[in-house]
Amino acid sequence: MDLRTLRYFCALVQEGHFGRAAAKLGIAQPPLSRQIQNLEQELDVALLHRIKKRFEVTPAGLLLYERARRLLDGADQAQTDVRRAGAGDLGRLSLGFVHSTAFTILPGIISRFRRAYPDVELELREMLHNNLVPALESGSVDAGLLRPPINSRLLQVSTLIREPFLVLVPVSHRLAGRKSVNLKQLADEPFVLFSRAGSPLIHSRVVEMCLRAGFTPSTVQYADQIHTVAGFVGAGMGVGIAPATVASFNFTGLKCLQITDRPAALPMALAWRTGNASMLLRNLTRIARTAANAWSPAEPPKP
Amino acid sequence: MDLRTLRYFCALVQEGHFGRAAAKLGIAQPPLSRQIQNLEQELDVALLHRIKKRFEVTPAGLLLYERARRLLDGADQAQTDVRRAGAGDLGRLSLGFVHSTAFTILPGIISRFRRAYPDVELELREMLHNNLVPALESGSVDAGLLRPPINSRLLQVSTLIREPFLVLVPVSHRLAGRKSVNLKQLADEPFVLFSRAGSPLIHSRVVEMCLRAGFTPSTVQYADQIHTVAGFVGAGMGVGIAPATVASFNFTGLKCLQITDRPAALPMALAWRTGNASMLLRNLTRIARTAANAWSPAEPPKP
DNA sequence: GAATCTAATACCCGGAAGGTATTGAGATGG
DNA sequence: CCATCTCAATACCTTCCGGGTATTAGATTC
Numbered sequence: 011m012d013l014r015t016l017r018y019f020c021a022l023v024q025e026g027h028f029g030r031a032a033a034k035l036g037i038a039q040p041p042l043s044r045q046i047q048n049l050e051q052e053l054d055v056a057l058l059h060r061i062k063k064r065f066e067v068t069p070a071g072l073l074l075y076e077r078a079r080r081l082l083d084g085a086d087q088a089q090t091d092v093r094r095a096g097a098g099d100l101g102r103l104s105l106g107f108v109h110s111t112a113f114t115i116l117p118g119i120i121s122r123f124r125r126a127y128p129d130v131e132l133e134l135r136e137m138l139h140n141n142l143v144p145a146l147e148s149g150s151v152d153a154g155l156l157r158p159p160i161n162s163r164l165l166q167v168s169t170l171i172r173e174p175f176l177v178l179v180p181v182s183h184r185l186a187g188r189k190s191v192n193l194k195q196l197a198d199e200p201f202v203l204f205s206r207a208g209s210p211l212i213h214s215r216v217v218e219m220c221l222r223a224g225f226t227p228s229t230v231q232y233a234d235q236i237h238t239v240a241g242f243v244g245a246g247m248g249v250g251i252a253p254a255t256v257a258s259f260n261f262t263g264l265k266c267l268q269i270t271d272r273p274a275a276l277p278m279a280l281a282w283r284t285g286n287a288s289m290l291l292r293n294l295t296r297i298a299r300t301a302a303n304a305w306s307p308a309e310p311p312k313p
Numbered sequence: 314m315d316l317r318t319l320r321y322f323c324a325l326v327q328e329g330h331f332g333r334a335a336a337k338l339g340i341a342q343p344p345l346s347r348q349i350q351n352l353e354q355e356l357d358v359a360l361l362h363r364i365k366k367r368f369e370v371t372p373a374g375l376l377l378y379e380r381a382r383r384l385l386d387g388a389d390q391a392q393t394d395v396r397r398a399g400a401g402d403l404g405r406l407s408l409g410f411v412h413s414t415a416f417t418i419l420p421g422i423i424s425r426f427r428r429a430y431p432d433v434e435l436e437l438r439e440m441l442h443n444n445l446v447p448a449l450e451s452g453s454v455d456a457g458l459l460r461p462p463i464n465s466r467l468l469q470v471s472t473l474i475r476e477p478f479l480v481l482v483p484v485s486h487r488l489a490g491r492k493s494v495n496l497k498q499l500a501d502e503p504f505v506l507f508s509r510a511g512s513p514l515i516h517s518r519v520v521e522m523c524l525r526a527g528f529t530p531s532t533v534q535y536a537d538q539i540h541t542v543a544g545f546v547g548a549g550m551g552v553g554i555a556p557a558t559v560a561s562f563n564f565t566g567l568k569c570l571q572i573t574d575r576p577a578a579l580p581m582a583l584a585w586r587t588g589n590a591s592m593l594l595r596n597l598t599r600i601a602r603t604a605a606n607a608w609s610p611a612e613p614p615k616p
Numbered sequence: 617g618a619a620t621c622t623a624a625t626a627c628c629c630g631g632a633a634g635g636t637a638t639t640g641a642g643a644t645g646g
Numbered sequence: 647c648c649a650t651c652t653c654a655a656t657a658c659c660t661t662c663c664g665g666g667t668a669t670t671a672g673a674t675t676c
Contacts, residue, residue: 011392012315014633028654041634043655048632053392055399059590063642063653069405069591070398077391081384088380089314089356095373096358102372287362288372317664331623344665346624366622366673 011052013085016078018045019057023067023075094129098289104133105294106142107155110209110236114255115171115278116155118301119294126297130290146281153282153294157211165281168295170302172275175219176257177267178202178243178250190268193223200230200248208234212276216251219273240264314355316388319381321348322360326370326378397432401592407436408597409445410458413512413539417558418474418581419458421604422597429600433593449584456585456597460514468584471598473605475578478522479560480570481505481546481553493571496526503533503551511537515579519554522576543567 018035022042025031032039050057057071067075094100107116123132135151145151147164160167177196179185185195204212220227230248233239236256243250244263253276257266280298282291321338325345328334335345353360360374370378397403410419426435438454448454450467463470480499482488488498507515523530533551536542539559546553547566556579560569583601585594 011388012317014315029652037633038635039654040636040656045633047655053395053399055395056590057395060654061588063640063655065654068399069593070395073398073404074391074395077387077394081387081391084380084384084387085314088377088384091380092356092358092360092373092377095376096356096371101376285364287359290372332621340664341666342623343625343667348664350624363623366624366671368623 011049013082015045015049016074017082018042019049019071020075020078020082022046023071096289098130098291098293099127100129101290102131102133103153103288103290103294104135104151105153105155106135106137106145106151108139108142108157109136110157110253110255111155111278112136113236113258114173114253115298115302115305118305119155119298122301123294123297127293130293143281146283149283149286152286152288152291153280155278155280155298158277158279160279160281164283166284167279167281168299169277169279170298171278171305173253173255173278174275175216175251175269175273176254177269178240178252178256178264179267180243180246180249181263181265182246183249183265185267186265188267190270192270193219193273194225196220196227196249197223197225199228201227202231202233202239202242202248202250203227203229204236204239204252205232205234208232212253215274215276219251219269219271222273223271314352316385318348318352319377320385321345322352322374323378323381323385325349326374399592401433401594401596402430403432404593405434405436406456406591406593406597407438407454408456408458409438409440409448409454411442411445411460412439413460413556413558414458414581415439416539416561417476417556418601418605418608421608422458422601425604426597426600430596433596446584449586452586452589455589455591455594456583458581458583458601461580461582463582463584467586469587470582470584471602472580472582473601474581474608476556476558476581477578478519478554478572478576479557480572481543481555481559481567482570483546483549483552484566484568485549486552486568488570489568491570493573495573496522496576497528499523499530499552500526500528502531504530505534505536505542505545505551505553506530506532507542507555508535508537511535515556518577518579522554522572522574525576526574 018031021035022028022031025034028042029039032042035042046058053074055070055074056068057074058065059068091100105119120132120134123130137145137151137154139156142151142154142156143160143162143165146154147162155170158167158169177185177191177193179191185191204216206213217227231242233242236252237259239250239252240256240259240261242248244261246263251269254266280295282295321334324338325331325334328337331345332342335342338345349361356377358373358377359371360377361368362371394403408422423435423437426433440448440454440457442459445454445457445459446463446465446468449457450465458473461470461472480488480494480496482494488494506519509516520530534545536545539555540562542553542555543559543562543564545551547564549566554572557569583598585598
């Protein structure tokens, strides 16, 4: 009992006529007659009540017809779904991300991906960097948004955006009126710094760029996240250095100034396991690059 | 995409190994490899991620596996169900019956049939004789329990039981002590008669047997149903003649006497449309005959 | 590096599915 | 009432697909 035979039987029941059913199926009438006979023989059931060169469908035949219809519909559906899954516009994709991406590149990726692939279930999981990397390696997460450097030979990394740093000063600060500033001008300022524990990468980058400018920042306060840093600076506790995303939040009480030293920007990357050929992933990386191109640090996330 | 191919693919996914899957399927390994390749080609989807002589199932493959499992299960189920339907122990059967059978042969048939064929939905429809016959002819009812004569060339009739008639007398009656009675002895009695309108067959039979015994029954009261007749007799309104089933009700105030004249018994038959080869119907007729053999007029219906 | 295991490839064979021609039984219409 | 038409079944042929065996190529293991 294969699907072709069932298709034949359904056509026959629908048409009520061997010749028309055969024509509809694109075959000749004798093969259809034989297939139906074989089916009846295989099931050992009279599906048709043949009476005077015509026939009516027996109750068993009617039952088979209903079941066969459902099976055929299911098979068609399965086929199209599998095709779609293979093309990457049906399925499930889990995307891990570190907290800071939620304010930069992630929203644009999500909305674009959802629009382009509404039938892909995009599972979003906020994770710490150090948990996300092994999750990617093990395959429990398909793709991850996180900051390089990523030291794993199993993962492929594609940098999406590079966020420049900005200097934050309270509105009352002597430098608040300027558009840009040289780091050396901040040598004697009290600093609100990203903490080593909460944001080790940014912490080291900020300290490093200050050292390169010739001074060690004198820390008045540590903070874990960008909002906290901005809040402290806005409260007049000191100056700060933060990724450019901070400008898009419109915090009150502070000004954002460009840095003439042009220290190395902070990259944000998409990472996935090497050899993952899934079209879902491929589509996500494409979408991510598109979103990255449309992203600008000073503006709120685009659709 | 036919069921065989899906079966192959499922086995492969389950075994995770071409050789073992092929062995399980009872075929050699090369044909299996080829079938899977053909399937991938037909769907234009990579179902397996082949990596170093081993493979893992892609998301699309996993989706196909799930769908295929369901389809295969559905096909198996359909096959067994259709076989059962063909054998007559799965399906739906409608049985029409006239009121009077509900106290005689019908209960035994129902309980036996339900026990023997629990998966056949037995649809019971009480109908008037004159509606039941055309319903049988049109096929809207598969079988009918009713009293001959049935004048329809389209229907086949099988008499199940023959109910003798009994005489009913009030307990205070002069004949109440006897076991049997000759009809002639009732010539001058007031009669409670089945009405011509409500029970034409019994009415005519009773009148006929009285005429044959040499008298016309003088009617004191008409009644439509057996309960009413028995009630009136029990109330002392007169004597009556009724089918033997009356004895099984244990009405108070009356006695049931056999009739030495032995008038023709009242038949009850099963009827169905000629040429209906349904196994459901065949099973029902067999059950009905069994139930009829076990039936006795004086006792309450047997299981 | 030899042995072994696994999937893929090459090639052959048999059977099943499809096609054409025909039959035979009913229905139809003049 | 007979000729014709219709429709499913039968007979027979052809083709192609599924399965088998033998072999190859690549990877792992001892």
